Amino acid sequence: MTGEVRDWITMVLVLVAAVMCLAAGIGLLRMPDVLTRLHAATKPQILGLIAMMADIALNTPAVVTITMAIAIIFFQGLTAPISAHMVGRAGYRAGSVHRESLLRDDLARRIEQAERTQKH
Numbered sequence: 755m756t757g758e759v760r761d762w763i764t765m766v767l768v769l770v771a772a773v774m775c776l777a778a779g780i781g782l783l784r785m786p787d788v789l790t791r792l793h794a795a796t797k798p799q800i801l802g803l804i805a806m807m808a809d810i811a812l813n814t815p816a817v818v819t820i821t822m823a824i825a826i827i828f829f830q831g832l833t834a835p836i837s838a839h840m841v842g843r844a845g846y847r848a849g850s851v852h853r854e855s856l857l858r859d860d861l862a863r864r865i866e867q868a869e870r871t872q873k874h
Contacts, residue, residue, distance in 0.1 A: 760812065760813065763809075763812060764809050764812065764813060767805045767806070767808055767809035767812070768805075768806070768809060770801075770802070770805040771802040771803075771805040771806040771809070772802075773802075774798035774799070774801045774802030774805065775798070775799075775802050777794070777798040778794060778795045778797075778798040778799050778802070780794075781793075781794020781795060781798070782794060782795050786852060786855075787845075787850060787851050787852045787855070788841070788842060788845030788846070788850040788851055789842050789845065789846075789851055792838045792841060792842050792845075793838075795838075796834050796835065796838045799834065800830060800831055800834055803826070803827060803830055804827055807823035807824075807826055807827050808823070810823055811823045843861070846861055847865070
């Protein structure tokens with residue numbers, strides 16, 4: 755691959771990553787509650803990371819670099835949704851969620867069942 759083509763691909767991938775980071779930041783500022791903020795932050799963050807890791811793997815095509823990029827994407831893709839889920843549950847219990855905007859609230863029923871079970 756010629757240097758000029760690689761530079762153009764790098765420019766596009768870095769621009770995509772920057773736009774994803776900007777979208778996540780705007781989403782964090784504009785969204786009203788914890789759940790929507792988590793959604794706005796988690797999705798673009800993973801896509802931006804994938805674009806950045808693809809750029810790094812493209813510009814440094816060594817086995818070690820590509821393996822590390824794949825591992826970073828895999829573990830970030832594994833941990834980001836889990837941590838967002840846990841933060842969302844904590845925000846729900848703390849009352850930082852607009853419950854009237856939820857279409858379905860399965861967690862309320864489970865919390866009530868757990869509290870009833872603890873009392874007995």
